Amino acid sequence: MSSPAHAIYSSTFSLSLQGHEFQPQYDVQLIFNETARSRLLCAAACSQNPSCRTFDYDSSSHRCRLFEADLTNGAIIATGSQTSIVGCVILSASLYASMYNQSCSACQKNRYQTCSSTTNTCQCPGNSYWN
Secondary structure, eight states, rough: OOOGGGGGGGGOEEEESSSEEEEEEEEEGEEEEEOOOSSHHHHHHHOOOOOOOEEEEETTTTTEEESOTTSSSSEEOSSSTEEEEEEEEEOOHHHHHTTTTBBBEEEEEEEOEEETTTSSSSEETTTTOOO
């Protein structure tokens, strides 16, 4: 789905090579640490969480971790497990420009922008910005 109203369901990810995991700059940037049956389900959990910018998944342990950090405040590092992979949400200005500062009806159920109760317009979620 490419409609902005359905953007919460249309995240695009960049995947690392096998044998890597994500190391956030701060532990508080970990927002989810559970098990998932597959890498696809882990990616879907990230896509449905507006705060998630990065996930890592280990197919042998089924560990799925979601992070609000991205590569500007974390790093992809090599790990001893060859079954671990990192996914990063790909962000572009087009995800924001078409509805930023528009009426809240433009960003309902949108992963990338939320309705500001102060201005009644679409804005970036907390800890996010675009210019």
